[in-house]
Amino acid sequence: MKIILISDTHMPRMAKRIPPRLAEELETSDFILHAGDWQTLDLADELSRYAPVDGVAGNTDPPEIEKQFGRKKLLTLDGLRIGIVHGDGTGGTTPGRALDAFKDERPDLILFGHSHIPFMEERDGILLFNPGSPTDKRRQPQFSFGVLETGDGDPRPRHVFYDSKR
Template sequence: MIVVVVSDTHMPRMSKKLPDRLVRELKKADAVIHAGDWTKLSVYEELSTFAPTDGVAGNNDGPDIIDRFGYRKILTFEGCRIGVVHGHGIGKRPNTEERALEAFNGIKLEAVIFGHSHIPVHRLVGSTHVFNPGSPTDKRRQLRYSFGIMEIIAGKLRAKHIFFDDKS
């Protein structure tokens, strides 16, 4: 199973369309997870044309997105439990990862996905993948745009980033 992971698309302000590099991977996806800051429900609608799409709301999302997705959830794919949260809250941005982990404190998960900082992260905390895909449309101070791919085979999860230079 292939799961494409995105966050912080901030569309249409930061881009009028999904980047071509992302679309190539979406065409192979079995599912899509968005970790918040969609900013328009039309992003969900577009992602859903490629594969079943779910996610959470971020701090820049309106009531329509908040009502549809909420701020925190656990998704299960082929037996792998994945916690999804945007990661915003009280405190500075360097606390985003800590807030994401705290949102699922004491819950056994294969992965915690978060966004908010636009900083790609992939590390293990114990056996849990801690993963921020970065942003495919708003790299901010990062050198490149990014999103993630999670591959789940026989109940084992692998995650990686896809980095690219042009968001067109």
């Protein structure tokens, strides 16, 4: 199973359309997970043309996105338990807040966003993954998203980096 991991798209403010490098991977995806800050439900509709979509709302999303997706989620895809949370809040670090959100569930992987900073680190047997942003790199050198391919013995996401969102 090929799962595309995205966050912090902030569309249409930061991009009027899905960046070509992301669209290329979406074409062969089986599932899409979004860790918040979509901005509009139109993006969920657009992504669903590629594959089934799920995710959570972020701190800048309107109420209708939170109503549809919620703020925290635990899914099982192809035997992998994936926690999703945006990671905003106060105190600590964004990865720390994401880990704390699932302290009782202990998923295999926690997908989070908020910082727009690509991140992958294992803590206490749980893999934390922030895909960065495909449309708003802020102070990062490149735009990014993640790809998770299951089916092998140790599914690990990877970052995909690129220079232009056009």
